[in-house]
Amino acid sequence: xxxxxxxxxxxxxxxxxxxxxxxxxxxxxxxxxxxxxxxxxxxxxxxxxxxxxxxxxxxxxxxxxxxxxxxxxxxxxxxxxxxxxxxxxxxxxxxxxxxxxxxxxxxxxxxxxxxxxxxxxxxxxxxxxxxxxxxxxxxxxxxxxxxxxxxxxxxxxxxxxxxxxxxxxxxxxxxxxxxxxxxxxxxxxxxxxxxxxxxxxxxxxxxxxxxxxxxxxxxxxxxxxxxxxxxxxxxxxxxxxxxxxxxxxxxxxxxxxxxxxxxxxxxxxxxxxx
Amino acid sequence: xxxxxxxxxxxxxxxxxxxxxxxxxxxxxxxxxxxxxxxxxxxxxxxxxxxxxxxxxxxxxxxxxxxxxxxxxxxxxxxxxxxxxxxxxxxxxxxxxxxxxxxxxxxxxxxxxxxxxxxxxxxxxxxxxxxxxxxxxxxxxxxxxxxxxxxxxxxxxxxxxxxxxxxxxxxxxxxxxxxxxxxxxxxxxxxxxxxxxxxxxxxxxxxxxxxxxxxxxxxxxxxxxxxxxxxxxxxxxxxxxxxxxxxxxxxxxxxxxxxxxxxxxxxxxxxxxx
Numbered sequence: 001x002x003x004x005x006x007x008x009x010x011x012x013x014x015x016x017x018x019x020x021x022x023x024x025x026x027x028x029x030x031x032x033x034x035x036x037x038x039x040x041x042x043x044x045x046x047x048x049x050x051x052x053x054x055x056x057x058x059x060x061x062x063x064x065x066x067x068x069x070x071x072x073x074x075x076x077x078x079x080x081x082x083x084x085x086x087x088x089x090x091x092x093x094x095x096x097x098x099x100x101x102x103x104x105x106x107x108x109x110x111x112x113x114x115x116x117x118x119x120x121x122x123x124x125x126x127x128x129x130x131x132x133x134x135x136x137x138x139x140x141x142x143x144x145x146x147x148x149x150x151x152x153x154x155x156x157x158x159x160x161x162x163x164x165x166x167x168x169x170x171x172x173x174x175x176x177x178x179x180x181x182x183x184x185x186x187x188x189x190x191x192x193x194x195x196x197x198x199x200x201x202x203x204x205x206x207x208x209x210x211x212x213x214x215x216x217x218x219x220x221x222x223x224x225x226x227x228x229x230x231x232x233x234x235x236x237x238x239x240x241x242x243x244x245x246x247x248x249x250x251x252x253x254x255x256x257x258x259x260x261x262x263x264x265x266x267x268x269x270x271x272x273x274x
Numbered sequence: 275x276x277x278x279x280x281x282x283x284x285x286x287x288x289x290x291x292x293x294x295x296x297x298x299x300x301x302x303x304x305x306x307x308x309x310x311x312x313x314x315x316x317x318x319x320x321x322x323x324x325x326x327x328x329x330x331x332x333x334x335x336x337x338x339x340x341x342x343x344x345x346x347x348x349x350x351x352x353x354x355x356x357x358x359x360x361x362x363x364x365x366x367x368x369x370x371x372x373x374x375x376x377x378x379x380x381x382x383x384x385x386x387x388x389x390x391x392x393x394x395x396x397x398x399x400x401x402x403x404x405x406x407x408x409x410x411x412x413x414x415x416x417x418x419x420x421x422x423x424x425x426x427x428x429x430x431x432x433x434x435x436x437x438x439x440x441x442x443x444x445x446x447x448x449x450x451x452x453x454x455x456x457x458x459x460x461x462x463x464x465x466x467x468x469x470x471x472x473x474x475x476x477x478x479x480x481x482x483x484x485x486x487x488x489x490x491x492x493x494x495x496x497x498x499x500x501x502x503x504x505x506x507x508x509x510x511x512x513x514x515x516x517x518x519x520x521x522x523x524x525x526x527x528x529x530x531x532x533x534x535x536x537x538x539x540x541x542x543x544x545x546x547x548x
Contacts, residue, residue, distance in 0.1 A: 020384055
């Protein structure tokens with residue numbers, strides 16, 4: 001019982017710390033929110049302009065919703081990915097990495113706190129973007145299966161937590177270049193996961209890689225729910241697959257993190273700066 | 275006989291440094307160079323002892339502290355903290371220790387209270403108890419109440435270091451590791467910190483390991499002192515015992531500075547410049 005209470009306090013330390021970081025770096029937060037919002041609008045306007053670009057009659061409403069779903073889901077998943085992958089990077093920037101790593105708190109607790117924060121923060125941030133972007137376009141989601149979409153999104157979050165842990169290893173291994181490597185990993189996921197286009201238009205070899213990205217299944221399933229009203233029952237296999245894959249990726253992430261942490265301790269890489 | 279607070283047995287730590295060979299082409303592989311940080315170090319620290327480790331920069335003091343803090347893994351030898359092996363029983367060790375390092379590592383935009391709250395949660399402390407303790411310790415260290423909520427980045431180096439000391443004592447560690455805690459402090463702040471160290475030892479059942487290159491501080495605070503140079507312990511005794519190693523010169527009682535010069539053949543400042 002004592003251990004559980006102690007670990008819960010430890011997990012809350014990371015939640016509270018991240019809330020404080022948002023409060024103290026509110027300027028960054030605002031800039032980042034505006035960037036995401038403008039990016040979502042810019043991408044969605046491509047759908048609105050396709051009829052003019054191609055000179056042919058198109059279902060513009062469908063295109064707008066198609067792109068909006070992609071951009072919002074990516075916004076949410078990338079927040080989860082970055083929040084977790086930056087759990088080490090923040091410590092390096094602030095110079096607190098040694099203090100946090102010598103504290104009697106398990107890496108699992110560290111992760112649980114970071115993940116809970118990331119999911120709540122990701123949902124709130126995406127909702128803000130959705131409300132603002134929706135005011136620019138006439139969206140018709142009357143036939144959408146919203147509960148199914150939420151279920152799918154939560155299931156997809158599990159995998160992104162695992163990918164975030166794997167990416168968090170990079171700043172641990174490479175104090176100077178780790179964060180840039182994390183950005184590159186996110187960019188590759190964006191390319192291959194069918195965020196703005198169907199993965200079927202990618203070259204064959206990229207489609208093979210796309211099949212390994214959990215975001216591919218989340219985004220495809222979300223579009224089926226929101227654009228075609230696919231039933232929750234039909235999504236069950238995808239949801240179970242995503243949860244199973246997520247658990248496997250998290251286990252792999254934790255194991256990798258543990259090994260890399262040991263390596264960092266042997267090689268003296270838990271330095272302050274980077 | 276009771277278990278020593280700290281036991282190091284033939285501990286070695288070597289780092290590998292990669293350096294570009296200037297005589298070779300720019301993209302040629304970097305040459306690896308081994309740096310011996312600790313070389314066959316053995317020592318034992320008794321409970322409730324203030325044990326000093328005296329040596330110039332680069333002598334291995336901080337490596338020793340990092341090994342005890344579980345931030346590094348020794349290449350050879352064993353380290354036990356109150357009978358717990360730092361590598362095999364990492365969590366048991368982490369619960370017993372805390373550390374104050376030479377550069378106060380904090381979330382710079384957070385206030386002292388926010389930083390200390392983060393630390394208290396990481397160590398699983400109940401917040402009601404922690405809040406009262408934070409206040410008491412900071413006031414005892416001479417910090418004014420109006421500074422408790424101001425961002426750390428607006429505080430002087432001395433004030434930041436006092437908050438670091440408060441953080442180290444907050445969790446009531448059984449073994450406190452002080453890594454040059456007064457370096458760069460003004461004489462008044464230095465006295466505050468040194469007085470607090472003595473008070474903690476007198477009032478609590480704490481063992482303190484203090485690394486410093488301040489000879490006077492070591493002489494004033496420590497029960498025993500190890501002089502370390504180039505990763506090796508070259509002398510270990512009480513301040514009085516160390517001074518007895520050196521004969522009277524110029525009619526004055528020898529100081530620890532004289533001892534250091536006698537044993538290493540160099541002045542501390544020369545060693546620092548190397």
